Amino acid sequence: MRNHRASLLAIILLGSLPIACGDGEPSAPLEVPLIIEAKGDGTTDPPPGTYLHRPGTVVTVTARPAPSADFAGWSGAASETDDAVTVTMDGNKTLTATFETASWPSEGQATYLNPILPGDHPDMNIYIEGDDFYITGSSFNMSPNVEILRSRDLIHWERVSRVVDPAWSGLAASTSAGGGTWGGFIVKAAGGYRVYFAVNFNQYFAEAESLAGPWGEPVHVEPLDPYTPPGEDPELVQFNRGTGYDDSVFIDDDGTTYLVVKAGQCRWNGETDGAENNFGVNLLQKIDPETGQLSGESIDLSFVNWNVENGGCGDPAGDPDNAVEENWAEGPTMTKRNGFYYYFDSTHTGCGGVQFGWRSATLSGEPADWTPLGAVLTGEAPWSGAQHSTAPFQIADGTWWVFSHSYECDSSWRGLGRQGLLSQVTWIDDESGAGVPVVNGRLGVPARAPALPPSDIPFLLPVNDAFEEEKLAPAWTFYGNMPPDRYSVTDRAGWLRLKPAEGETRWAIQKDALHAKAMVVRMDFAPEAEGDAAGVRLGNAVFPEAELTAFPTWARPASLEVSVARVRADGVDQIRFAFRSVVPVLNADESAYESTEATVVSYDVEAPPEKTLWLKLVHDRDHQATGWFSTDRLTWTQVGEPVDISALEDYDTVNTGWVGSQAGVFATSASADFDLFTYRDGFTEIAAAAPDQESSTEVVPSPSEGQVLGGLESGAWAMYGSVDLGSGGVKSTDVELRASSVKGGAVEVWLDPLAGGRRVATCDVPATGSWETWTTVTCEVDAAGSHEVYLRAKGGSGELLRLASMRFVPGKK
Structure with a gap:
């Protein structure tokens, strides 16, 4: 050879x-x-x-x-x-x-888009230590209570810990959906930290060496002497006003720490028979740094409640002609600048609420010493309820900022709750340095970001979870106290097991935060007895039906939920897609609620023989929800028809227990195992016009595609957080972009660039001839896991392309 x-x-x-x-x-x-x-x-x-x-x-x-x-x-x-x-x-x-x-970006985020904290983040207070910013707020009856968030750039936040164990006995008398813990603020203490919060209108604090915990048993803050309304005889009229709710803390230049208290609502009605009276009290009370208790010194600022022009209810004499019952000076905060004290309060916490300010050169309780500054924060659509702000705070470059909360009042998304908004503050000063704070820019449009170093923390959204840790991720919460024997992530490694008793439902949930999404679970469950059920759910706070009838008639409460579940009904193992609404019914003279009425829209199909299934709950920006199931996450079967869930997504949580929508899993009467929860499925189409953050883009109308993402010049980008690109044996093999372009361009697809991630594709978009001629561009990718997905335009000058949607294509690993 x-x-x-x-x-x-x-x-x-x-x-x-x-x-x-x-x-x-x-x-x-x-x-x-x-x-x-x-x-x-x-x-x-x-x-x-x-x-x-x-x-x-x-x-x-x-x-x-x-x-x-x-x-x-x-x-x-x-x-x-x-x-x-x-x-x-x-x-x-x-x-x-x-x-x-490829490396991008090289600098911090130049602009940001509100909400910075999407979903329910009410009644916030901020604490600053070095380069770190921390936020706390109201948890209500979502436990574990008192969530602490941390950031270094004010845009990206991560969960640090939760302070209050749901088994703590102090929560036993506050179990309604709107009960639990209200407000929260952090104070540095000898050897560690204290976090204050309110339960039943009284303050408590817990201590820890680190803000990451573990936290000790809460301690009650003992109130000072009973309060006497102005002009009354203290021997005849005294009330124990507690220590307030939605309080904050103010630390003066000499280190003196004050509890900034709000207790009660509205005005003193003149009763002198000793009966409890819910008149408003606003106080500054010194905190003993050693004990955390009140020291006994107090400054009375309750006059802010009686100034109608600046947000109060009316005068202390109780003149009904001067009453403005829907206003009271709540959510108080205080800061100091150029030697002047600034006090802020809100008229109420819902849509239309306004933030008012007061200024004084001295810290006194004399009304004459305080100059009313009028409305210093009024929201604009869709955030027309912006108020309940943190105290304005200064960062390293000298600029001032403030967080506030608001519903999306001028849209159909109030069900998401009071979301967290960031705004820059400028000061208009006179020659003495006395200023008026002015909130810069419109809340609903992109604004210049704080000049802080870039952060590798993901944008705060619900997490996609494979339950691989020995403890639940801190994003997860429960309705009220979830006994440890009712759930486990260690009974079966890699699975969350919900273990309700017979006739009982248990939920594991996270704050809903997006207008549109597809939630997916992989579940191991076979219902055996009639009524056994488990699946994926989106709903508002859970109310016992009898509790709904206890609401005042103006509240119009409702218990609403949509779910996809495996159930045994009428002796048949079924997949059920259902929307359930329970509302109270008025009596004949409409003076009170006398019963409840449930309306259910549901579709059932016989379940496949496999015990382990995938369930998917999808809803779009038009409030249309659909239910699906699959045996492999590749091929899906729809259950029934789309259902309109706008009643859920536009309910006002002020009237229904304060708590925004919650997304997660549930089980009824029998144990169910979940080894995956996906909040945002990347294999289901994601609308491009709803990014979580963006730079230099704009939303434009399209007659054929609805709202689309436009203005995409070279370098412009849009980010979509918490996208599951593959889990449970499935990965992404391609990405599909629905696009149009007059002259052609390209889209780079990046995963987690702020955390040193990579570019996974560059998709060339051909010239389609007009903005209304759309094409689907498919690019090969190889990715799995949960990521922030950035779409970045690349090409020549001017507007290069528009995007209608993005979808990743699944394949087997």
């Missing part, structure tokens, strides 16, 4: 050496080698290797970077930076293509 390998080697060697003719003179080689090399994450066309060419041949070589890399340029036989280069073979040559891992 001939040795072809040896013959080929001889040809290569001969081709690289001059060959002598009969007269002894050397002649040109028959072929010369071109050695192609690639450095970094990429290849070439033709691939790297050694190629023989006749002298004078012109060879074209093209650089092919990997999706996560950029072509940096050629060296050796060429020095151009174009992807394709030509080489004339006039001798032995080496050509090297160099690739660099």
